[in-house]
Amino acid sequence: GQNIDQPTExxxxxxxxxxxxxxxxxxxxxxxxxxxxxxxxxxxxxxxNVLDGLEEKGRxxxxxxxxxxxxxxxxxxxxxxxxxxxxxxxxxxxxxxIWGAGTKLIIKP
Amino acid sequence: IAGIxxxxxxxxxxxxxxxxxxxxxxxxxxxxxxxxxxxxxxxRLIHYSxxxxxxxxxxxxxxxxxxxxxxxxxxxTLASAVPSQTSVYFCASSGAADTGELFFGEGSxxxxx
Numbered sequence: 001g002q003n004i005d006q007p008t009e010x011x012x013x014x015x016x017x018x019x020x021x022x023x024x025x026x027x028x029x030x031x032x033x034x035x036x037x038x039x040x041x042x043x044x045x046x047x048x049n050v051l052d053g054l055e056e057k058g059r060x061x062x063x064x065x066x067x068x069x070x071x072x073x074x075x076x077x078x079x080x081x082x083x084x085x086x087x088x089x090x091x092x093x094x095x096x097x098i099w100g101a102g103t104k105l106i107i108k109p
Numbered sequence: 110i111a112g113i114x115x116x117x118x119x120x121x122x123x124x125x126x127x128x129x130x131x132x133x134x135x136x137x138x139x140x141x142x143x144x145x146x147x148x149x150x151x152x153r154l155i156h157y158s159x160x161x162x163x164x165x166x167x168x169x170x171x172x173x174x175x176x177x178x179x180x181x182x183x184x185x186t187l188a189s190a191v192p193s194q195t196s197v198y199f200c201a202s203s204g205a206a207d208t209g210e211l212f213f214g215e216g217s218x219x220x221x222x
Contacts (some may be wrong), residue, residue: 004151033210042199042213043152087151096167097211099151 002026004100006088011106012078020073020086020103028093034062034073035087037102043087047073075105083107112136115200115214122190122221130185130217132200140203141183142167142211143175145196152199158183190221 003025012018024032031050035043049055049064049071061074073086085102092098113134122128134141139160144152154167158177172194174186183202187194197218201211 035211042215043211044213045210048210089152096154096157097152099153101149101151 002092002098004088004090004098006086006100006103008101009104009106011108012075014078014080014107014109016078017074017076018078018105020075020088020105022071022073022088022100024069024071024088024090024098024100026090026092026098028091029066030091030093030095032062032064032071033089033091033097034060034071035089037085037087039084046086078107080107080109113200113202113212113214115198115217117217118215119218120220122187122219124191124221125189128187128190128219130187130198130200130219132183132185132214133181134183134200134202134212135181136202136204136212137180138202138204138212139180141177142201142203143173143183143185144199144201145169146199146216147196155185155198187219190219192221195219195221 006022034046037043047062054063059076064071085104087102088100089097116131142157143155153169155173156175158164161180164175197216199216200214203211
């Protein structure tokens, strides 16, 4: 079956760095995506990895290892507004996204 | 209109009633999707449409139907609502079916009693 695993909840301190991990098992692979979702709002796109390695975009970076079925999202210089759920999704062989349940990130002052 | 608009934003519905959730986009995107989001679960695809005039079944299509008469509109219908369809429903679109950058509507919170 297809499966995306990520931690349910994480806590970090304002100004610090946090890494959110995602492991996946899917039928086929057409990219790994990270989305941010604030409580009560719609998900918004953060990043896309299709090749192994690190993609950096400002304070956010995303890493992919296809051989390990593993990705992480790295958030630097955490701000209170980063408190949200972070959703990992993988494109399968039919280009449909398979979604993880999301990681709720709590930022403390 | 800018992006994707869903209506209603919230609805309480008696079991057995028919309900249509509306979704309209103004980005001329070919692909559109309906997801449901339940606590503790990932987004689950209900139905999708890769282009106007075509639709397909997702992971959890039972009890739902869709139509795609034109590029902009993608309504989701619950023919006879049941309590297990209580959820938050998100409509989304993308410029092409083989890209994962989805643009989401603000969601429709549906409660079936």
